[in-house]
Amino acid sequence: xxxxxxxxxxxxxxxxxxxxxxxxxxxxxxxxxxxxxxxxxxxxxxxxxxxxxxxxxxxxxxxxxxxxxxxxxxxxxxxxxxxxxxxx
Amino acid sequence: xxxxxxxxxxxxxxxxxxxxxxxxxxxxxxxxxxxxxxxxxxxxxxxxxxxxxxxxxxxxxxxxxxxxxxxxxxxxxxxxxxxxxxxxxxxxxxxxxxxxxxxxxxxxxxxxxxxxxxxxxxxxxxxxxxxxxxxxxxxxxxxxxxxxxxxxxxxxxxxxxxxxxxxxxxxxxxxxxxxxxxxxxxxxxxxxxxxxxxxxxxxxxxxxxxxxxxxxxxxxxxxxxxxxxxxxxxxxxxxxxxxxxxxxxxxxxxxxxxxxxxxxxxxxxxxxxxxxxxxxxxxxxxxxxxxxxxxxxxxxx
Numbered sequence: 001x002x003x004x005x006x007x008x009x010x011x012x013x014x015x016x017x018x019x020x021x022x023x024x025x026x027x028x029x030x031x032x033x034x035x036x037x038x039x040x041x042x043x044x045x046x047x048x049x050x051x052x053x054x055x056x057x058x059x060x061x062x063x064x065x066x067x068x069x070x071x072x073x074x075x076x077x078x079x080x081x082x083x084x085x086x087x088x
Numbered sequence: 089x090x091x092x093x094x095x096x097x098x099x100x101x102x103x104x105x106x107x108x109x110x111x112x113x114x115x116x117x118x119x120x121x122x123x124x125x126x127x128x129x130x131x132x133x134x135x136x137x138x139x140x141x142x143x144x145x146x147x148x149x150x151x152x153x154x155x156x157x158x159x160x161x162x163x164x165x166x167x168x169x170x171x172x173x174x175x176x177x178x179x180x181x182x183x184x185x186x187x188x189x190x191x192x193x194x195x196x197x198x199x200x201x202x203x204x205x206x207x208x209x210x211x212x213x214x215x216x217x218x219x220x221x222x223x224x225x226x227x228x229x230x231x232x233x234x235x236x237x238x239x240x241x242x243x244x245x246x247x248x249x250x251x252x253x254x255x256x257x258x259x260x261x262x263x264x265x266x267x268x269x270x271x272x273x274x275x276x277x278x279x280x281x282x283x284x285x286x287x288x289x290x291x292x293x294x295x296x297x298x299x300x301x302x303x304x305x306x307x308x309x310x311x312x313x314x315x316x317x318x319x320x321x322x323x324x325x326x327x328x329x330x331x332x333x334x335x336x337x338x339x340x341x342x343x344x345x346x347x348x349x350x351x352x353x354x355x356x357x358x359x360x361x362x363x364x365x366x367x368x369x370x371x372x373x374x375x376x377x378x379x380x381x382x383x384x385x386x387x388x389x
Contacts, residue, residue, distance in 0.1 A: 013334060
């Protein structure tokens with residue numbers, strides 16, 4: 001996970017904008033992507049743990065936080081250099 | 089001293105001697121030129137602009153010159169130079185004024201990184217500035233011209249200037265260049281509008297420059313507080329309609345069409361964020377200029 005001090009956040013309703021100081025890139029994040037990053041900032045988790053937390057957060061919304069969705073989201077965040085996936 | 093307080097022959101002499109310095113919003117622009125009729129057109133369109141005493145310290149040292157090639161005998165040209173360098177190809181000599189305008193835009197966009205430069209018109213009424221960011225072809229300049237000829241203050245047709253960390257838009261009022269069909273549309277909409285000649289077949293089509301209103305020039309050092317960011321889009325057949333745009337989406341659109349957002353890094357991010365938080369953000373589709381002006385008037389009343 002990118003160190004918290006590397007990221008600047010701005011939030012509007014359900015969406016957020018994130019500036020990554022390391023790459024100087026700006027990212028538009030859905031509520032789900034933002035929550036995912038914020039949870040991982042607090043503690044490292046595996047996919048199952050993350051999906052469970054996200055399920056609690058988004059259970060009653062149209063965004064069904066399934067494990068498959070979370071997995072895809074993590075892949076995207078990994079490509080952007082915002083999270084690091086560690087195997088094992 | 090205002091440009092229109094001097095005889096044209098005096099302006100031509102100052103231009104030829106390189107002692108012609110204009111205060112244009114936050115910039116001092118020094119120009120040297122020995123091109124016939126240029127002084128007259130500059131005076132017509134920038135008559136309300138402040139002429140400064142040359143001190144040698146200007147933001148931009150510009151020159152319009154006639155290249156001394158054989159071509160000058162059968163197809164004379166004008167070349168734009170900044171600090172002695174020519175950043176782009178020469179124009180036909182009778183297009184010297186649009187060359188000056190585009191060249192100055194190029195200088196501001198290339199060098200003025202003390203500002204976050206948004207590609208946006210900025211107008212103000214009742215103390216509320218409205219940003220109209222848009223890509224070419226969206227009708228931004230036509231809408232901007234319509235607003236300023238109906239009582240809005242022109243801050244800029246092209247550059248939304250804001251100092252990083254500040255919450256005020258800096259005026260940079262200039263002529264509004266309109267293209268092709270927009271020239272006749274605006275002339276019909278505001279017959280009192282003063283404009284220069286139509287320059288045919290420029291790289292952007294036919295272009296005419298409309299003079300900024302006197303009041304906008306008189307208030308060209310007075311910043312304005314942004315209250316709305318409105319993304320205009322000329323849409324034939326569409327009634328003037330404002331639709332709210334979510335803040336994060338507006339952020340990305342505004343940052344995406346800035347001249348130097350990426351170059352400014354975090355300070356650009358913070359400045360755009362503060363601007364979006366301070367403003368209502370909307371998409372605006374319109375067809376009829378009267379309706380469009382009425383709709384935006386109602387926002388700031």
